[in-house]
Amino acid sequence: MIKKYIFLFAFCTLSALAADLFAQPAHPKQDSQVVLQSVCQSFMQHNDSEAFRKAYLPLEKKRDLLLLVDPEHTLPPNYEPHDLIRVPRGFLRKEAAVWFYKMKQAASESGIYLSPVSTYRPYEYQLYLKGRTSNPEQVANPGQSQHQLGTAIDFNTTEVKNESLPALQWLKQHAGEYGFSLSFPKGEEEETGYPFEPWHYRYITQEGVAMQNKFFGGSQHKMLLFLNMCLWNKPDPKAATQND
Numbered sequence: 001m002i003k004k005y006i007f008l009f010a011f012c013t014l015s016a017l018a019a020d021l022f023a024q025p026a027h028p029k030q031d032s033q034v035v036l037q038s039v040c041q042s043f044m045q046h047n048d049s050e051a052f053r054k055a056y057l058p059l060e061k062k063r064d065l066l067l068l069v070d071p072e073h074t075l076p077p078n079y080e081p082h083d084l085i086r087v088p089r090g091f092l093r094k095e096a097a098v099w100f101y102k103m104k105q106a107a108s109e110s111g112i113y114l115s116p117v118s119t120y121r122p123y124e125y126q127l128y129l130k131g132r133t134s135n136p137e138q139v140a141n142p143g144q145s146q147h148q149l150g151t152a153i154d155f156n157t158t159e160v161k162n163e164s165l166p167a168l169q170w171l172k173q174h175a176g177e178y179g180f181s182l183s184f185p186k187g188e189e190e191e192t193g194y195p196f197e198p199w200h201y202r203y204i205t206q207e208g209v210a211m212q213n214k215f216f217g218g219s220q221h222k223m224l225l226f227l228n229m230c231l232w233n234k235p236d237p238k239a240a241t242q243n244d
């Protein structure tokens with residue numbers, strides 16, 4: 001029971017830290033590192049929890065599918081996934097593509113048509129998009145888009161006013177069953193660094209979705225922050241390799 005409370009405390013502190021890291025970019029880096037260390041240490045006390053260990057084990061082998069990429073964690077221009085394959089409207093990493101097709105099939109059996117409008121976007125293309133947009137706030141900087149990972153898909157629309165589209169409602173209910181997670185939910189704008197995007201899903205594996213839901217209150221960003229910055233100690237994807 002005591003362990004449960006320590007866990008809850010660590011989780012709340014981690015959530016507060018995540019909000020702090022992104023809400024106050026001017027915050028001295030050194031202080032953030034010290035806070036981060038203590039939060040990680042508190043949270044790590046739960047690694048002996050059988051439930052956490054069980055949830056974590058399958059993710060250990062999938063680090064390259066779970067890189068943290070956001071306005072604070074930038075991919076290098078030459079980061080290109082090694083196993084991209086063709087899908088409608090572009091390319092996805094192989095495992096993400098396999099689960100995309102399973103999900104698409106299941107949706108169509110329920111009368112829902114899932115249609116990607118954007119998939120893998122190379123660094124240079126993101127640079128091009130950023131340069132030609134009339135709304136730069138809405139477009140990620142090159143190197144800071146999950147689309148460069150080859151595991152993110154924008155489905156059917158890119159207009160918030162369409163959030164009640166049947167396809168987006170279906171995804172909200174079922175995407176997790178296929179390892180896809182909503183990256184930028186309503187209410188998490190400060191933490192994720194991006195506005196609400198009901199169409200943007202990232203493949204994080206079924207086990208990743210299970211861990212996100214069980215230990216991180218359903219937040220993809222909180223989970224990726226913890227895995228990358230506490231467990232793997234690779235805060236910057238530039239330090240990561242694609243094949244580990």
Ligand SMILES: [Zn+2]
Nearest residue numbers: 152153154200
């Ligand atoms: Zn997107």
